[in-house]
Amino acid sequence: MGKNIVEKILEAHIVSGKVKEGELIGVRVDQVYTQDATGTMAWLEFEAIGLDKVRVPLAVSYVDHNMLQSNFMNADDHLFLRTAAARFGAYFSRPGNGICHQVHLERFAAPGLIALGTDSHTPTGGGMGMIAIGVGGLEAASVMAGMPFEFTMPKVVKINLYGKLRRPYVTAMDVILTLLKMLTVKGGVGKIFEYGGEGVKDLSVTDRATITNMGAELGATTSIFPSDENTLKFLKAQGRDYQWIPLEADEDAEYAEIIELDLSEIEPMIAQPHSPDNVVAVRELKGMKVNQVCIGSCTNSSYKMMKTVASILKGKTVNEEVTLFINPGSKQVYQMLAREGDIEAMISAGARILESACGPCIGMGGAPGSGQVSIRSYNRNFKGRSGTKDAFVYLASPVVCALAALNGEIVNPLETDLGINEVSDPETFLINDNMLIPPRKEKEAKIIKGPNIKEVPVKAPLEESIEAEVLLKLGDNITTDDILPAGTQVLPYRSNIPEISKFTFKNLDETFYERAMNAKNKGGGIIVGGENYGQGSSREHAAIAPMYLGIKAVIAKSFARIHRANLINFGIMPLIFTNPEDYEKVEQGDILKLNGLIEAIKSEQQYEVINLSKKNSFKVYSNLNERERDLLLSGGLLPYVRKKVIQ
Ligand code: MIC
Ligand code: SF4
Numbered sequence: 275m276g277k278n279i280v281e282k283i284l285e286a287h288i289v290s291g292k293v294k295e296g297e298l299i300g301v302r303v304d305q306v307y308t309q310d311a312t313g314t315m316a317w318l319e320f321e322a323i324g325l326d327k328v329r330v331p332l333a334v335s336y337v338d339h340n341m342l343q344s345n346f347m348n349a350d351d352h353l354f355l356r357t358a359a360a361r362f363g364a365y366f367s368r369p370g371n372g373i374c375h376q377v378h379l380e381r382f383a384a385p386g387l388i389a390l391g392t393d394s395h396t397p398t399g400g401g402m403g404m405i406a407i408g409v410g411g412l413e414a415a416s417v418m419a420g421m422p423f424e425f426t427m428p429k430v431v432k433i434n435l436y437g438k439l440r441r442p443y444v445t446a447m448d449v450i451l452t453l454l455k456m457l458t459v460k461g462g463v464g465k466i467f468e469y470g471g472e473g474v475k476d477l478s479v480t481d482r483a484t485i486t487n488m489g490a491e492l493g494a495t496t497s498i499f500p501s502d503e504n505t506l507k508f509l510k511a512q513g514r515d516y517q518w519i520p521l522e523a524d525e526d527a528e529y530a531e532i533i534e535l536d537l538s539e540i541e542p543m544i545a546q547p548h549s550p551d552n553v554v555a556v557r558e559l560k561g562m563k564v565n566q567v568c569i570g571s572c573t574n575s576s577y578k579m580m581k582t583v584a585s586i587l588k589g590k591t592v593n594e595e596v597t598l599f600i601n602p603g604s605k606q607v608y609q610m611l612a613r614e615g616d617i618e619a620m621i622s623a624g625a626r627i628l629e630s631a632c633g634p635c636i637g638m639g640g641a642p643g644s645g646q647v648s649i650r651s652y653n654r655n656f657k658g659r660s661g662t663k664d665a666f667v668y669l670a671s672p673v674v675c676a677l678a679a680l681n682g683e684i685v686n687p688l689e690t691d692l693g694i695n696e697v698s699d700p701e702t703f704l705i706n707d708n709m710l711i712p713p714r715k716e717k718e719a720k721i722i723k724g725p726n727i728k729e730v731p732v733k734a735p736l737e738e739s740i741e742a743e744v745l746l747k748l749g750d751n752i753t754t755d756d757i758l759p760a761g762t763q764v765l766p767y768r769s770n771i772p773e774i775s776k777f778t779f780k781n782l783d784e785t786f787y788e789r790a791m792n793a794k795n796k797g798g799g800i801i802v803g804g805e806n807y808g809q810g811s812s813r814e815h816a817a818i819a820p821m822y823l824g825i826k827a828v829i830a831k832s833f834a835r836i837h838r839a840n841l842i843n844f845g846i847m848p849l850i851f852t853n854p855e856d857y858e859k860v861e862q863g864d865i866l867k868l869n870g871l872i873e874a875i876k877s878e879q880q881y882e883v884i885n886l887s888k889k890n891s892f893k894v895y896s897n898l899n900e901r902e903r904d905l906l907l908s909g910g911l912l913p914y915v916r917k918k919v920i921q
Pocket of ligand 1: 312337392393394397408636654760762810811812813
């Protein structure tokens with residue numbers, strides 16, 4: 275029987291289990307990368323494991339999120355990360371070098387490899403024909419310590435592309451927005467999307483990377499494209515053609531499902547507030563007033579897209595009612611745009627050019643005004659993420675964004691003469707790795723920690739029974755931004771759990787922290803959620819802070835992959851309503867009791883929840899694989915890994 279690309283790569287890396295849907299498998303990992311906002315924890319965790327040096331072929335520590343330095347904290351974190359990289363043998367990508375996913379694609383990603391990154395948009399590397407998966411910091415630390423990456427094999431779904439995009443009016447961003455409309459933010463849970471068909475030839479590596487990047491918003495484990503002549507062309511232009519291998523699915527490869535998509539029928543699309551799947555055609559919003567436009571981020575920062583934006587802006591002026599921010603995703607792209615006069619065109623049009631970093635995408639500056647409309651070529655528009663709670667954030671292609679910036683309202687590209695030529699990728703990119711510090715493996719190097727850097731808290735092993743208060747009852751699709759917001763105020767505390775925990779659920783309920791602290795000494799708390807609880811980012815702080823506040827379990831209708839793993843890694847039970855209607859049987863403030871946990875987790879994984887306040891009961895279950903059970907029994911991944919690697 276033939277094999278698909280996912281099977282081929284996984285089988286070449288397998289160390290335990292069989293590559294079969296639903297099986298627990300362990301694979302060898304080639305590359306691990308961290309970014310600063312999740313990386314401080316990841317490297318503190320690596321340090322706590324107790325090894326001298328990383329045990330993976332390549333580790334890279336990027337700095338791209340916490341870039342605003344309004345006090346000492348972020349700069350201290352950057353120094354910690356630089357010294358930790360020197361101590362443990364990782365590359366260090368200095369602040370200013372760009373957003374991890376874009377830089378990694380340019381300088382390190384290669385077909386056929388497996389990469390993990392401590393950021394949910396790590397699947398960007400799938401555009402290069404590699405399996406690239408977003409994980410929590412502790413998972414990354416354990417793999418850097420030489421452990422295999424273990425996970426339950428997802429379904430592999432093929433997306434069969436044919437036809438050609440109507441360029442330059444329709445872009446790769448419109449492809450992924452179309453898929454989000456079709457499949458929703460839950461559509462990819464438990465799945466890997468493998469792209470194939472004639473249509474892939476129409477997409478360059480950077481187009482593909484836009485699609486796999488935002489595949490994270492579908493909830494997918496990852497997405498991947500074949501490695502073909504376009505891949506070779508990109509690698510050659512990056513001076514890395516020696517890393518190319520061809521990769522395609524066999525003719526008779528099997529898939530759990532096949533989705534057909536005609537690229538020639540795709541039109542410009544836009545996601546409305548407050549979810550990336552709330553997608554409509556741009557023409558439906560024609561004429562809607564816009565106050566702010568942001569172009570760039572890890573989703574849409576390719577040389578090609580940025581030059582397209584510059585050509586649209588050239589010789590014109592940004593509408594006087596609009597603020598336009600541009601954050602090119604990497605130093606490479608930024609420098610090329612500067613050299614070729616595109617930055618000049620952008621400045622001349624009135625754009626506010628930001629440094630090469632996440633910026634407004636994560637609320638690190640560039641927050642819109644009260645109740646304002648912001649349209650962004652980014653990947654997430656969750657309520658409040660921009661830094662302004664009552665802002666309305668839309669997501670669209672850089673072309674739609676540039677037109678909105680000039681016109682002060684939404685314009686359908688298909689009804690305009692853009693008057694520009696299609697831009698293609700260059701024959702050679704400008705290669706200058708002077709902002710990447712190679713691994714030094716300095717055993718003696720001293721790790722420098724500022725006063726805001728505190729130790730990683732560890733939970734005690736699983737209790738026999740839980741009697742705890744329901745501190746919050748939530749609906750469907752709760753994001754990790756809801757659980758633990760980002761932004762300028764909160765992000766600097768990513769290396770300080772006691773402080774950051776004060777912001778837990780703050781945007782949803784100002785009283786949460788205080789109530790949780792009160793409940794902590796009386797048995798702790800429980801969170802109740804709906805479907806897809808914890809969608810969005812990989813930030814493990816959304817599990818560590820609740821753990822620190824005494825949360826013992828989350829009972830939901832279903833969980834998002836990375837957050838579920840993070841809960842387990844920090845010893846919080848992810849429990850699922852056996853009968854989803856029982857969700858109605860619980861209210862905030864109820865006291866719930868679960869007995870015989872240890873026995874149940876080792877056997878059937880069915881638990882009875884007694885609602886002491888309502889005097890009723892209902893059933894929940896956990897769907898933990900063997901490794902996950904062990905983790906919970908040990909109190910989480912840190913004690914478990916320590917035991918395994920330090921003998
Ligand atoms: C995001 O886009 O939400 C982030 C900020 O990059 C996160 C990581 C984080 O919270 O540090 C992600 O995508 O995982
Ligand atoms: Fe940074 Fe935004 Fe990309 Fe997250 S989605 S890595 S915050 S640019």
